[in-house]
Amino acid sequence: MSATYRVAVRALCDFTAREGDLDHRFTPAPSAREGIEGHTLVASRRGADYIAELPLSGTFEGLAVKGRADGFDPTANRLEEVKTHRGSLERMADNQRALHWAQVKVYGALLCAERSLEGITLTLVYLDIATGKETLLSQEASADELQAFFTDQCQRFLAWAKQEADHRQRRDNALQAIRFPHAAFRPGQRELAEDVYKATSTGRCLLAQAPTGIGKTVATLFPMLSAMPRQQLDRIAFLTMKTPGRRLALDALATLRGSDEGDIQPLRVLELVARDKACEYPDRACHGESCPLAAGFYDRLPAARQAAVAQGWLDREALREVALAHRVCPYYLGQELARWADVIVGDVNHWFDSHALLHGLAQANDWRVGLLIDEAHNLVERARGMYSAELDQQRLSRLRRAAPKALSRPLNRLARQWQVVIKEAAFEDTSQQAQPSYRLLTTLPDKLVAAAQQAGASITDHLGEHPEDASLELQELLFEALAFCRLAERFGEHSLCDITRQGRGRAVLGLRNLIPADFLAPRFQAAHSSVLFSATLTPAHYYRDLLGLPENTVWREVASPFAARQLEVRIRHDISTRYHHRDASIAPIVDTLADQYQDRPGHYLAFFSSFAYLEAALARFREAHPDVPVFSQTRGMREAERDAFLKRFEPGGKGIGFAVLGGAFAEGIDLPGDRLIGAFIATLGLPPFNDFNETLKTRLTARFGQGDDYTYRIPGMIKVVQAAGRVIRSPDDQGVVVLMDDRFAQAKVRALLPSWWSLGNPNP
Structure with a gap:
């Protein structure tokens, strides 16, 4: 083929040597650290001439194969592949052993060719981490035998490699000519798209604050796809915080791919779904003796994989359809296809978690990856959760x-x-x-x-x-x-x-x-370019510091397409929602809600800092105004109950929904037009004053000098702005936001509110 296709030895053998059942029965495996220590231990037991981590490479008809052999003893002419394990080797699956032999044979072929050896001893070294005992399995092999094996593996992979190289060429050619899918850009869209393109082209990180309603999803995907061939990106990962974000990304990608027959971009799109959501037999164990989709998985995988890449569009439903047609597990087919998709849509944990699939694949295959991170204001808390753990005494x-x-x-x-x-x-x-x-x-x-x-x-x-x-x-x-x-x-x-x-x-x-930056910084460094976007990314230094973003990160604010006249913002600075003032605040809050509703009946959301506060206000409101329809978020709401809550906001309807700030209805929901005409926010959203947050404040002060802001004020105002952002969703919307607390009038707090808001009138 005209262009060389690169493949690692491990990836080559994974593709050609696996067979039989998928088997995910619990088998204790060494950790990555234990694996490294095990390899070091084996090398330390060898002679002075022993070469550890020997780089080897070779080609076959344009296919470039490379990797690192675990060890070579030139004195004994022995090549070793070291595998750490726990427990009895007798329980190791046959396909695992076949994979190990395939790897050492490929390395043997590369070594014989490089050093002109006539033959070599191949040894699998199984090191029991618990005991330090080595089990050696050896076989003699001639250079001719190994070359024949290498040729066979390469030939089996070559058709796929040529297909992939051809797909890459067609993909890049098409993306060089990709056009924006709409007749015109919305206000702010072009500016955002240009910033994303520049960041991708220069390999930088971009923080983009852009208001809701301008079409951020397509405005970030389009420019990164345009830059993909020029920057030789292997993959784009669109990472979301919640499931609705995946659907928005997939809808935008469907538009960008095109829908007219003969006019579809040769772009492979994959949606990664959590295992518990993708499993067809949740009551079965994940191995061939229990699950019919695990039995013979690797035997049927090649046909399923080929059918999947031929289809190209692999959202959750399409992937499931392909998987079931070939009687393989949809979840593990998706894990396999992450190696071959161009754009992967999934949760942020797929790149940032300690065992992230996409980050691991990128490192193993030396990918150039572009990251698009939606609703990025949530990444601080999500990452804190990823790098926290608990021990339960009761368990x-x-x-x-x-x-x-x-x-x-x-x-x-x-x-x-x-x-x-x-x-x-x-x-x-x-x-x-x-x-x-x-x-x-x-x-x-x-x-x-x-x-x-x-x-x-x-x-x-x-x-x-x-x-x-x-x-x-x-x-x-x-x-x-x-x-x-x-x-x-x-x-x-x-x-x-x-x-x-x-x-x-x-x-x-x-x-x-407390500070996810120390864990996330290497993940951002591993990406060619990262774009973090949200309607609330102010102030920029908060995210730079806590996420560990590169020093050359660019921050941009896209001007809002909304006019101040569309949103009436009022501050009730005669109300205090501080904990010790809450009983006294209930009456004026209820009066404010009722006055606004009577002045302009319609649908509103009222946000409170806790369920206790919400319930107290709701009880008082129902007692004082029984004629006004009200409905409420409740503790531990299930998905069906959340859907029912949102369905109350029908066009032309009326009523006030009571909700908790920072909860399911404070962000990520879209209620355009008269489905929502106003919001009341009876809190600054400040985290509670307790030992944990005071310690967090002390640590953040010591590290960044911004303890109070980083612990309390900024996280609280992010929640406020997100909740208020539910009101104006399109250029034609009109609405009102009432901020009920005297602290909203403080300069430091007002500085964190959107610049397009008009705050001239502090009282209703």
Whole structure:
């Protein structure tokens, strides 16, 4: 073929050597760190001439293959592929062993060709992490045999490689001529698109604050797709915070691909869906003996993969249709197709989580990736969650009663350390207490962490020998302990440790991330370009600091297409919603809602800082104004109940919906026209004043000098602006926002409100 197609040895063998069932039964596997340490241990046991991590490469008819062999002993003429494991090797799946042999044979062929060797000893080295024992499986192979094997693997991959190279060429040619899908840009759209194109072309990070309603999704996808061939991007990842964001991205991509027959862009689009949402048999175990879609998965995968890439459009429904037509698992077909799609739409965790699929693929395959991150104002809190973990004492207590006897000692040791930590935390007796007690720990409880590490290792080793004992409770404790210990290894000023106790034997030890920048910065560095966009990204330094964005990050604010006359903004600075003023605030808040509704009947949303505050205001409003339709968000609302709440906002309807600021109805919902004509916000949205947030404030002050703003004021105002943004959704909308708290009149607070708002009248 005219252009060389590159493939890593691992990817080549993954493609050609796997066969048989998909098998995701729990098999304890070493962590990445343990794997690295295992490879280092094996190398340390070899002679002085031993070469570890030997780079090898070769070509076959334009197919470039490269990788790193784990080790070569030139004295013994032995090439090694090292695999770490736990438990009995007898339980290793046959297709795994076949994959390992394929890898070492390909490396052997490359080595023989490079060094003109006539033959070589190939050895699989299986290192048991628990015992340090090596099991060596060896076979002699001639250079001719290995070359024949290499040729066979390459030929089996070559047709696919040529297809992929041809697809890449057709894709890039088409994208060079891509046109904006609408007759004209909306106000602000062109400006945003130009900024995204410049950022992608210069390999920089862009923070783009753009108002709702201008079409941010298509205005970010279009320019990055345009830049894709020129910047030789391998993949674009459109990352969202919530499921509705994926649908918006897919709708925009469908428009950009075109819909007329013969005029569809050769662009492969894949939607990644969570495993629990994609599983066809949630009551079955994920292996061939239980699930019919796992049986023979790898045997049927080639045909399913070919059908999928030929179709090109692979949203959740289309992917499921292809998967079921070929009797393979939709979720794992999607995981495979992430290697071959051009644009991947999925949750932010696919790039930023510690085990992120897309980031791992990008690193393994040396991809150039463009990131588009929607609703980016949520990334700070989402990332904090990704890099936090908990240990649950109650789970341990339940498990100790039912765990195998072989695990009694490590679990009892962990239980004793729990008691030590609780005693040192000096909790009062909470056995009869309804409210939990909370303590911040000044240091990491190293002995408890060590006990958790030992318990995790013991459980892992035990399940390696006795997989039949892998109960759900035991696995959950294991995963909890492993996650906690991994984060404990990186514990520092970016995190804190706390303990919450509610009754005897009911405590939770938490590692809470405070500054996600330390974890996210390498992820942003790994991308060619990143574009973070939202209607609320002010102030820029807040996101630069807390997300660890590159120093050359550009911040842009797209001018709002909305005029101040469209949105009447009033501040009730005679009302205080501070906690100790809330009882007194109820009456004027109710009067404000009623006066506005009587002046202009229609649909409104009223936002409060908590359910208790909401319920108090709602009860008073119903008592005083029984003729006004009201409906309310409730605690723990299910999806069907949330849908029913939103359906109340029908065109031409009337009523006031009571909701909690920062909840499901404060952002990400679209109620244009007269479906929503106003919002009342009875709070600044400030996080609660407590030990946790005060510690966060201290850490952020020490790191950035912005503790109060970064902990309280900015996060609160982000919620306020998002909630207010539900009112004006299109150029024809008219509405009102009433901000009910005297602090909204403060200069520091007003500076965080949208610049296009008119705040001339402080009172109604």
